[in-house]
Amino acid sequence: MYQPAAPHLRLLRLLRDQGPVSRAELGDRLELSRPRLLAEVERLVAAEMIVEAGMAASRGGRRSTLVELHPRLRFAAVDLGATSINVEVTNGRLEPLAAYQEAADIRSGPRAILLRVNELLAKARTDGVYDRLDAVGIGVPGPVSFRDGVPVSPPIMPGWDRYPVRELLTQEYGCPAVVDNDVNIMAIGERHGGVAHSVDDFLFVKIGTGVGCGIHLNGGVFRGVDGCAGDIGHIQVESHGPACSCGNTGCLEALFGGAALARDALAAARSGESPALAARLEALGGAASGGATLTARDVAIGAAEGDITCIRLIRDGGRRVGSVLATLVSFANPSMIVIGGGLAQLGHVLLAEIRSVVYRRSLPLATGNLPVVLSELGSRAGVTGATVLASDALFEQAS
Amino acid sequence: MYQPAAPHLRLLRLLRDQGPVSRAELGDRLELSRPRLLAEVERLVAAEMIVEAGMAASRGGRRSTLVELHPRLRFAAVDLGATSINVEVTNGRLEPLAAYQEAADIRSGPRAILLRVNELLAKARTDGVYDRLDAVGIGVPGPVSFRDGVPVSPPIMPGWDRYPVRELLTQEYGCPAVVDNDVNIMAIGERHGGVAHSVDDFLFVKIGTGVGCGIHLNGGVFRGVDGCAGDIGHIQVESHGPACSCGNTGCLEALFGGAALARDALAAARSGESPALAARLEALGGAASGGATLTARDVAIGAAEGDITCIRLIRDGGRRVGSVLATLVSFANPSMIVIGGGLAQLGHVLLAEIRSVVYRRSLPLATGNLPVVLSELGSRAGVTGATVLASDALFEQAS
Numbered sequence: 001m002y003q004p005a006a007p008h009l010r011l012l013r014l015l016r017d018q019g020p021v022s023r024a025e026l027g028d029r030l031e032l033s034r035p036r037l038l039a040e041v042e043r044l045v046a047a048e049m050i051v052e053a054g055m056a057a058s059r060g061g062r063r064s065t066l067v068e069l070h071p072r073l074r075f076a077a078v079d080l081g082a083t084s085i086n087v088e089v090t091n092g093r094l095e096p097l098a099a100y101q102e103a104a105d106i107r108s109g110p111r112a113i114l115l116r117v118n119e120l121l122a123k124a125r126t127d128g129v130y131d132r133l134d135a136v137g138i139g140v141p142g143p144v145s146f147r148d149g150v151p152v153s154p155p156i157m158p159g160w161d162r163y164p165v166r167e168l169l170t171q172e173y174g175c176p177a178v179v180d181n182d183v184n185i186m187a188i189g190e191r192h193g194g195v196a197h198s199v200d201d202f203l204f205v206k207i208g209t210g211v212g213c214g215i216h217l218n219g220g221v222f223r224g225v226d227g228c229a230g231d232i233g234h235i236q237v238e239s240h241g242p243a244c245s246c247g248n249t250g251c252l253e254a255l256f257g258g259a260a261l262a263r264d265a266l267a268a269a270r271s272g273e274s275p276a277l278a279a280r281l282e283a284l285g286g287a288a289s290g291g292a293t294l295t296a297r298d299v300a301i302g303a304a305e306g307d308i309t310c311i312r313l314i315r316d317g318g319r320r321v322g323s324v325l326a327t328l329v330s331f332a333n334p335s336m337i338v339i340g341g342g343l344a345q346l347g348h349v350l351l352a353e354i355r356s357v358v359y360r361r362s363l364p365l366a367t368g369n370l371p372v373v374l375s376e377l378g379s380r381a382g383v384t385g386a387t388v389l390a391s392d393a394l395f396e397q398a399s
Numbered sequence: 400m401y402q403p404a405a406p407h408l409r410l411l412r413l414l415r416d417q418g419p420v421s422r423a424e425l426g427d428r429l430e431l432s433r434p435r436l437l438a439e440v441e442r443l444v445a446a447e448m449i450v451e452a453g454m455a456a457s458r459g460g461r462r463s464t465l466v467e468l469h470p471r472l473r474f475a476a477v478d479l480g481a482t483s484i485n486v487e488v489t490n491g492r493l494e495p496l497a498a499y500q501e502a503a504d505i506r507s508g509p510r511a512i513l514l515r516v517n518e519l520l521a522k523a524r525t526d527g528v529y530d531r532l533d534a535v536g537i538g539v540p541g542p543v544s545f546r547d548g549v550p551v552s553p554p555i556m557p558g559w560d561r562y563p564v565r566e567l568l569t570q571e572y573g574c575p576a577v578v579d580n581d582v583n584i585m586a587i588g589e590r591h592g593g594v595a596h597s598v599d600d601f602l603f604v605k606i607g608t609g610v611g612c613g614i615h616l617n618g619g620v621f622r623g624v625d626g627c628a629g630d631i632g633h634i635q636v637e638s639h640g641p642a643c644s645c646g647n648t649g650c651l652e653a654l655f656g657g658a659a660l661a662r663d664a665l666a667a668a669r670s671g672e673s674p675a676l677a678a679r680l681e682a683l684g685g686a687a688s689g690g691a692t693l694t695a696r697d698v699a700i701g702a703a704e705g706d707i708t709c710i711r712l713i714r715d716g717g718r719r720v721g722s723v724l725a726t727l728v729s730f731a732n733p734s735m736i737v738i739g740g741g742l743a744q745l746g747h748v749l750l751a752e753i754r755s756v757v758y759r760r761s762l763p764l765a766t767g768n769l770p771v772v773l774s775e776l777g778s779r780a781g782v783t784g785a786t787v788l789a790s791d792a793l794f795e796q797a798s
Contacts (some may be wrong), residue, residue: 143764152764153763153764201623201624213730215730215731217616217621218617218621222616222617222731223732224600224731224732224733224765225600225732225733225734225768226732226764226765226767226768227732228729228732228762228764228765229730229731229732230730230732231729231730231732231762231764231765232726232729232730234729234762235725235726235729235730236722236725236726236760248759248760323635324726326634326635327631327634327635327723327726327727328726328730330627330630330631330633330634331612331614331628331629331630331631331634331727331730331731332614332621332623332628332730333622333623333624333625333626333627333628333629333630334623334624335624360647361635361647363627363630363633364552365542365551365552365625365627365630366623366625366627366630368625369624369625
């Protein structure tokens with residue numbers, strides 16, 4: 001029932017994703033008549049979206065003019081995590097020209113965080129990366145009303161509820177801005193330039209401080225009626241499990257994720273159950289000090305050294321994630337599952353356990369051809385997806 | 400990113416869903432210029448899809464010609480359940496002109512079942528309901544490759560795997576045919592003429608002999624990459640639960656659904672735990688005979704009479720369905736959940752328990768405006784959806 005996107009949108013996306021293309025090939029690829037194509041090209045040249053750039057190699061007949069995105073196009077991408085800010089500025093082809101990454105606490109509130117974002121983008125301008133931005137894409141770690149461009153009741157983002165993020169960015173930079181959930185932009189990024197390249201129906205599971213899922217269906221992100229589709233961190237996996245920050249007990253996120261793993265690792269170090277973690281804690285200042293903390297990275301190192309408790313912590317977590325994913329696979333019958341986020345560094349021990357549960361517990365028909373794989377883009381998945389959204393927002397306006 | 404459907408498709412659907420419409424109103428509703436509309440109408444009249452039918456009441460100026468679907472249009476709908484055949488023949492507006500319902504065991508295989516379908520449709524022709532059919536829609540109780548028009552690895556349908564159902568119906572009736580999963584057609588039916596009217600994103604949960612879910616997203620059914628999306632009956636809800644026909648343990652369907660409830664009701668009757676069920680079994684021929692069986696209807700009657708065990712059986716089942724739905728609500732963030740299938744007759748005791756678990760266990764943001772309601776169409780949901788699919792198949796060919 002769906003029709004293809006408008007010709008100008010397909011043309012601009014093609015140049016973004018493939019680079020310079022000859023007019024002859026554009027006509028073939030977009031199935032446009034020559035006069036129609038020339039009119040589109042002329043219009044987009046006038047709008048300073050594209051330029052003509054020399055002649056293509058001959059395809060046997062006359063040589064055809066090359067067309068490419070305007071070299072002046074600049075997109076900004078911002079990926080706000082619970083504890084981090086990632087910013088990139090790219091050209092029209094989404095190639096990064098500048099990148100900044102730093103720690104930041106999302107709970108500092110929207111004024112402080114967006115001020116810092118503006119400072120990082122000002123630095124890029126001072127460094128000569130851009131004169132003006134053509135579109136901005138930003139991801140935040142909570143539910144978003146995509147239509148309104150605001151966070152909606154985000155549990156770990158005090159002060160951000162319905163804060164006019166899109167409006168402020170649009171005013172600040174005088175260009176289109178798009179706001180989305182951080183896991184959604186990671187899914188879009190992985191589809192653009194990662195392991196899910198050109199896959200239409202897949203789940204991107206982020207296991208970071210918390211746990212979330214980007215749902216990519218029919219070639220686009222599915223956000224749900226309130227913008228919170230994919231918020232799988234609070235699915236109950238143990239009826240008498242530990243208390244969760246959301247007020248329920250036994251949520252996936254309360255049992256596994258960066259915060260839960262840090263808690264369990266510290267307990268295993270203090271009790272002496274894990275010699276590797278105890279030694280690591282000692283090196284960090286000692287169990288006695290009380291202030292030292294362990295992270296997923298310490299558990300990953302311990303597991304690589306063969307520490308039984310570290311391996312068990314990862315496998316227990318993988319089993320819990322796997323049980324939720326088995327349910328979602330039976331429900332959504334996706335083409336692929338991509339595992340990303342900080343805890344993807346736990347690597348193949350985690351992946352093997354997740355696969356084992358998914359393949360055992362889901363419908364055989366749904367898992368027959370189902371790859372469960374690690375993210376290729378890692379920490380760049382989010383900013384990559386944000387530039388895709390930003391460029392689409394600009395291109396859609398070019399009609 | 401999606402464009403509206405082609406004008407002729409929107410025109411035909413409008414006449415199907417709303418009845419006769421004046422040309423003037425059609426032009427307004429479809430946003431077509433007068434010459435374009437007249438050309439479309441002329442073409443569809445020539446194709447015998449529509450007719451002009453007198454003059455509309457004046458809207459102030461000249462009276463406009465009324466247009467309606469051709470009165471000769473006939474659609475056949477077939478809803479095959481695990482233990483039943485429902486057939487309807489409708490006119491172009493999907494109003495039933497003949498309906499047949501009878502018991503049948505899907506395990507009899509495709510030849511026997513489709514022969515019986517043909518006999519029922521032949522009866523309708525003999526009775527003068529139609530001369531020829533314009534499209535046929537059929538639903539089957541298992542996964543379907545919608546593109547190929549065949550069942551795919553259906554667990555409870557021996558002999559049906561990749562049986563060319565669509566091809567045979569197309570040959571038999573010389574018209575387009577569409578094959579889909581039974582729960583998908585129920586969801587489509589409920590959206591067309593039931594409680595989910597015009598709702599774009601909702602879940603239709605069928606609790607019959609087994610349990611399944613129709614997923615309606617972005618205005619269409621989501622079928623998954625292998626056609627088995629929504630197959631939620633084999634989601635594990637108890638790690639040490641009873642064995643399921645699929646080979647796993649603790650599946651939702653092994654704990655609740657028509658078959659599981661019949662098993663539990665019989666056990667409660669025989670043990671004497673439920674006086675109401677024991678009395679019912681006695682009336683049916685006695686516990687001693689061993690051949691008598693109880694059904695969901697007996698449990699519903701017992702619950703209405705206040706039998707504690709019957710109420711508990713329903714509430715236990717509702718809790719299990721609710722726990723799965725809570726997960727799916729957090730994942731998909733739908734606008735509505737519709738409960739249908741034979742066990743919907745358990746009514747408000749079941750519904751109250753499902754609601755209680757969904758509202759307690761899902762994200763508050765996702766349940767803020769989430770109705771959980773019973774199907775309005777009941778046993779007619781499936782045939783209604785099948786006629787919608789059949790008519791769409793015909794209309795799409797009318798380009």
